[in-house]
Amino acid sequence: MVDVGLRSRGRWAAAIGTALLSAAPAAQAEVNFLDHRGKLITLEAPPQRIVSMFASGPLVHYAIDGHSDRIVGVNKKAQAMYEGSFYAQLIPEFLKLNMNVAGEGFAPNVEAILELKPDVVLQWVFDPKLIEPLEGVGLKVIGWDCCTNQHRREYLQLAGYTTGRVDRAQTILQKQDASNEALRKVFADLKTEQTVGILVVDEIKDSFRVIANSSQDYSLSGARNLAADDTGEWWRTVDAEQLLVWNPAIIVIPAYASELKPADFYGNAVLANLDAVKNKRVYKFPHFNRSPDAAEIYLSDEWLARVANPAHFSSAGKFHDTLKESYKLIYQKDITDEQIRFILELEQNKDSAGYVDLFG
Amino acid sequence: MTHATIAVLSGTRLRTWAIVALLSVVLVVFATYSITLGRYDIAVVDVWRIVWDNVVPAEAPTWTPVQADVVEVIRLPRILAALLIGAGLAISGAALQGLFRNPLVDPINIGVTAGAGFGGTLAILMVGGGYPVLAAAFACGIGSLLVVRGLASVKGRTSTLTLVLAGVIVTAFFESAISIVKLLADPHQKLPAITYWLMGSIAATNYSDLVLIAVAIVPPSIVIFLLRYQINILSLGEDKARALGSPIEIVQWTIFAAVSFISAGVVATSGIIGWVGLVIPHVARTLVGPDHGRLLPVSALLGAIYLLLVDDIARTATVAELPIGIITSLIGVPVFAIILRRTQSRSGWTHD
Amino acid sequence: MIDVADLSVTLSDKPILENYSLSVGQGDVLAILGANGVGKTTLLNCIVGLARPSSGSATSRGRIGYVPQLFHSTFAFSVLDIVLMGRARHVGLFGSPRRLDYEIAQKYLDQMKVGHLRDRPFNELSGGQRQLVMIAQALSSECEILILDEPCSALDYKNQSIVIDTLRALNDSMGLTIVFSTHAPQHGLEVASHVLLMKDRRRYDHGCVDDVLTAGNLSSLYDVAIAKAAFADGGKFTFAPYFER
Numbered sequence: 001m002v003d004v005g006l007r008s009r010g011r012w013a014a015a016i017g018t019a020l021l022s023a024a025p026a027a028q029a030e031v032n033f034l035d036h037r038g039k040l041i042t043l044e045a046p047p048q049r050i051v052s053m054f055a056s057g058p059l060v061h062y063a064i065d066g067h068s069d070r071i072v073g074v075n076k077k078a079q080a081m082y083e084g085s086f087y088a089q090l091i092p093e094f095l096k097l098n099m100n101v102a103g104e105g106f107a108p109n110v111e112a113i114l115e116l117k118p119d120v121v122l123q124w125v126f127d128p129k130l131i132e133p134l135e136g137v138g139l140k141v142i143g144w145d146c147c148t149n150q151h152r153r154e155y156l157q158l159a160g161y162t163t164g165r166v167d168r169a170q171t172i173l174q175k176q177d178a179s180n181e182a183l184r185k186v187f188a189d190l191k192t193e194q195t196v197g198i199l200v201v202d203e204i205k206d207s208f209r210v211i212a213n214s215s216q217d218y219s220l221s222g223a224r225n226l227a228a229d230d231t232g233e234w235w236r237t238v239d240a241e242q243l244l245v246w247n248p249a250i251i252v253i254p255a256y257a258s259e260l261k262p263a264d265f266y267g268n269a270v271l272a273n274l275d276a277v278k279n280k281r282v283y284k285f286p287h288f289n290r291s292p293d294a295a296e297i298y299l300s301d302e303w304l305a306r307v308a309n310p311a312h313f314s315s316a317g318k319f320h321d322t323l324k325e326s327y328k329l330i331y332q333k334d335i336t337d338e339q340i341r342f343i344l345e346l347e348q349n350k351d352s353a354g355y356v357d358l359f360g
Numbered sequence: 361m362t363h364a365t366i367a368v369l370s371g372t373r374l375r376t377w378a379i380v381a382l383l384s385v386v387l388v389v390f391a392t393y394s395i396t397l398g399r400y401d402i403a404v405v406d407v408w409r410i411v412w413d414n415v416v417p418a419e420a421p422t423w424t425p426v427q428a429d430v431v432e433v434i435r436l437p438r439i440l441a442a443l444l445i446g447a448g449l450a451i452s453g454a455a456l457q458g459l460f461r462n463p464l465v466d467p468i469n470i471g472v473t474a475g476a477g478f479g480g481t482l483a484i485l486m487v488g489g490g491y492p493v494l495a496a497a498f499a500c501g502i503g504s505l506l507v508v509r510g511l512a513s514v515k516g517r518t519s520t521l522t523l524v525l526a527g528v529i530v531t532a533f534f535e536s537a538i539s540i541v542k543l544l545a546d547p548h549q550k551l552p553a554i555t556y557w558l559m560g561s562i563a564a565t566n567y568s569d570l571v572l573i574a575v576a577i578v579p580p581s582i583v584i585f586l587l588r589y590q591i592n593i594l595s596l597g598e599d600k601a602r603a604l605g606s607p608i609e610i611v612q613w614t615i616f617a618a619v620s621f622i623s624a625g626v627v628a629t630s631g632i633i634g635w636v637g638l639v640i641p642h643v644a645r646t647l648v649g650p651d652h653g654r655l656l657p658v659s660a661l662l663g664a665i666y667l668l669l670v671d672d673i674a675r676t677a678t679v680a681e682l683p684i685g686i687i688t689s690l691i692g693v694p695v696f697a698i699i700l701r702r703t704q705s706r707s708g709w710t711h712d
Numbered sequence: 713m714i715d716v717a718d719l720s721v722t723l724s725d726k727p728i729l730e731n732y733s734l735s736v737g738q739g740d741v742l743a744i745l746g747a748n749g750v751g752k753t754t755l756l757n758c759i760v761g762l763a764r765p766s767s768g769s770a771t772s773r774g775r776i777g778y779v780p781q782l783f784h785s786t787f788a789f790s791v792l793d794i795v796l797m798g799r800a801r802h803v804g805l806f807g808s809p810r811r812l813d814y815e816i817a818q819k820y821l822d823q824m825k826v827g828h829l830r831d832r833p834f835n836e837l838s839g840g841q842r843q844l845v846m847i848a849q850a851l852s853s854e855c856e857i858l859i860l861d862e863p864c865s866a867l868d869y870k871n872q873s874i875v876i877d878t879l880r881a882l883n884d885s886m887g888l889t890i891v892f893s894t895h896a897p898q899h900g901l902e903v904a905s906h907v908l909l910m911k912d913r914r915r916y917d918h919g920c921v922d923d924v925l926t927a928g929n930l931s932s933l934y935d936v937a938i939a940k941a942a943f944a945d946g947g948k949f950t951f952a953p954y955f956e957r
Binding site for chain 2 (some may be wrong): 760761762775776778781783785786788790793794796798800801803805806807808809812831849852919
């Protein structure tokens, strides 16, 4: 799936935004833009206190701002995500955030939020009941929609308008586009049948859950998802025989499936006949894959490309350098080799074919 | 002598043996067919050759090792599990119906299944896993039976209405208790383990699961069968049974223990499956009558065939696998309603 | 065979019997008479062992076969199945009836003249036939004492006659000790050796039929005028009520 320019809402927002902001960043002029509901948001000044009802809000804003001073609260599920991922090391101050703004999911705990005195609240738009209680008490809500790549690009833009740092949004988006363009060039001549067949498995219980249709474009990595169909369903639960019928060359595990490891596949008697298991080509996505909404998600495409088609990258630069460069650009932080090993899940992936050679 | 010979050779006896033989044949044929079902492409003949290869090794296999694994590792344990569980649940239902003198009783509507589920859940919360989970499931299964019996017996008489209501109450209680345990459980470790345990299905049965199922079902079923004459007597009523000299407390406790054992084993390996113990004994009774010496074996065979059929549907009907407990409910609950209507219309609400 | 000593029974805080004492000897036939609700079934339950005395005791020597007042089977057992269950004391806990048990069951079914109903569903039989089957079941347990709770109350005269004749034959041929309750005093005349008139929870009359089963006692027992009447061909008597206010 390839982004072809901005959708009309984004274009509208871009039009108003650029018209009202001066060229210099961090201008104090009043800001008007449309959120993902199409509602006009007016900010007299960049907000000093932001509550996010979901984990990726603070991540995107940190990438735009370079600091987390504006963020005062996030929901409880975010804690699990930050704690179990590289964000705990990258942005340790996130762990100290007030996590009471919602209960289990995204339903707002209005009193807790009011106590934090936010200037704006970030909330999903897919259920009106998530936003009504907030606007009902006079809070200003910026609505984010989900879950296409276009939406993710627009998170950066919305955060840019909110904080006045549109330049940062542009910089990051350009970096994403450049990376994707480079990958397209690498696999320009690859026909579909020649791409590597993969499955994305996020749960092994009595049945197996695979991702059927997601927002990731596997052709950027020279691969194709064998479970993709035209139902539009994100997940499919299948049995062992179906896995054998597909018989992928590679199995990848999303980063959010924190309990699942390649070793779980290698030790499973029922899966022993899969090519991916026999050849030890089961890999866990690194930590930059943890939040599909985060700014560095594009690194997943290059990582998968190197894992699935190592031959195409034999003369390319080291992935370590790409990582250092990306984290410097996005989070304005230097990461150590030790941290890179952590990000790349070297411990979990070390028994999988070629991983240490590729990323050790 | 002549009278006794006539009794032994009477129509009912012959008919029973004929039915048992027929059902056995159906079971073998059906199992043989079921093992050929599945998404992985294997020629039907090869499937049988693979199974036979375990009895008499073949010289030149016409199949690939992958195909052999699909048959032996993926399909076969599951089929055997379905047979055992179907038989065990059917026998449990028949025994409970005799005990409570009520043809509407089933381990799931009498609260045993929910009790076993709660026991296992609590054990996972407190201990983590392993045999204590089974033991706790067993203990709570028995506990729920005792509570139901206590609630439903008024002056020694048990009416359909109070029995069904007692089962509803006990089930509701244990399901709430399970919810509380889930709330207390650590959401990262214990809660997923609990949810997984409760939701279990036959789907990925392996051979160690199968051993556990066999141990949980076969010995108790044999014990129940040995008590077939006593169950007949108990079904006349506690007073009558006591007057006839039957040691009714021992019989009741033994059957409670056996049924709880079977239920605990089934819940622990394969999740909540119910209504088999209602539907199957009902059908079996119309075939061979209520004498438990005939009813129990026929129920076992019918139950095995039934659950294998249900499992075949569960894994082939749609793309995603249907939980087996849902199918047995979809069939069992309407059957329950029909039987209830029929027994009530015949004899009124105070039918005893 | 049966000793009731100072028996008192309270059920749900209501006193049913107070200080009943009597005994039944081997080979006796005891008829129990009394108004509805006076406690006949409770007394029999204590003797059988189904009810517990609050004080005193009811003991018996010898196996008891019990025929309850009304019996309906939940499941559609055949007559033979029902009678086979009478063999409970002879079949072990994990056992099942053998050829001998079948033979004995058949023998008593034939003795009760219902052998031809062997394979019919018990619940489809008439009231009288069911009583006879239940007696056959009790006999199959090879008891020395037979206790029947109102065996004739739901029967027409013909069936009553069959049952009473059967009891007499059992007593004569097998020396069975029999205790039964009834609303018909003439049953006592026909077959009993002793009679127990239960007036209320404290007062009762117990003794030989000749002594106790009199028109006067019966009249005061039932609070209805009862006369002893003779049959035209002489020698046999019966009791008849006279309903007049």
